[in-house]
Amino acid sequence: MIDDKPWNYLMDMDGVLVREEHLVPGADEFVSELRESGIGFMVLTNNSIYTPRDLRARLKRSGLDIPEESIWTSALATARFLKEQRPGGSAYVVGESGLTTALHSIGYVLTDREPDYVVLGETRTYSFEAITRAIRLVESGARFIATNPDEKGPSREGSLPATGAVAALIERATGRAPYYVGKPNPLMMRSALRALGAHSESTVMIGDRMDTDVRSGLEAGLQTLLVLSGISGRDTAELFPYRPTKVLGSVADLVGRTGDPFGEQAPEEPQHS
Structure with a gap:
């Protein structure tokens, strides 16, 4: 930490606070403690479908009261990146309201006519026509951007193809790889830090995935906490060449300890995933 200031928190949403729209036990107490203590935090998601307002409503139905300004999506990170790269530009978008709203907000x-960029986000209604148009625009010189590299996502019926899978199709057809803005690109972390007004040296990244959350946190210079309430278990975590700062069962283990999650009184690591 810097000058003994309290820690700030960046945290993934799915697998950390909720799982398939059900509250992770203790997540509500954790968030309430952060808000009551005035500790800065930002909830991150690679999902570009929804706006922060949509996500706030979805989280509230799960029992979590999180302000819109505390939600940071890969769509917002992509919009900020494009605003810095080419202010006032144009884009052909394959995606939903979370992405189109973010791009409209930056002007x-x-x-679909000679755009500066083809921007691919997640959607539940990928169409052959839209993908074909994206391929032809990339072939004609449009720069190819994708909100995140996630290849699949969960649903009640099983896996769904996500942004990375469709990006691979466009890349194979055009020979042009996209630039991915979302996790594990540390750019996602840095843009969230700027939105939060926090410094990397006094910020913790909490995630349930080694390959995205922990990796992007490490590469952005953050301390990292892996929780075992989502994708990565203790055994799978050991397979990676890098390690989180600490492993916890869930964010419930941080209740009462948000001021210093790495202090001597921090909870013991669980013995199984």
């Missing part, structure tokens, strides 16, 4: 024109 981008959405068009």
Whole structure:
């Protein structure tokens, strides 16, 4: 930490606070403690489908009261990146309201005629026509951006193809790889830090995945906490060449310890996943 200031928190949403829209036990107490203590935090998600307002409503139905300004999506990170790269540009978007709203908010024109960028996000309604148009625009010189590299996502019926899977299709057809903005790109962490007004040296990244959350936290210079309430278990975590700062069962283990999650009184690591 810097000058003994309290820790700030970046945290993944799915697998950390909720699982398939059900509250992770203790997550509500954890968030309440952060808000009551005035500790800075930002909830992150690679999902670009929803706006922060949509996500706030979904989280509230799960029992979590999180302000819109405390939610950071890969769509918002992508919009910020494009605003810095090419202010006032244009884009052909394959995605939903979370992405189109973010790009409109930075003054981008959405068009299918000679756009500066093809921007691919997640959607539940990928169409052959839209993908074909994206391929032809990339072949014609549009720069290819994707919100995140996630290849699949969960649903009640099983796995769903996600942004990375469709990006691979476009890349195979065009020979042009996209630039991914979301996790594990540390750019996602840095843009969230700027939005939060926090410094990397006094910020913790909490995630349930070694390959995205922990990796991007490490590469952005953050301390990292892996929770075992989502994707990565203790055994799978050991397979990676890097390690989180600490492993916890869930965010419930941080209740009462948010001021210093790495202090001597921090909870013992669980013995099984």
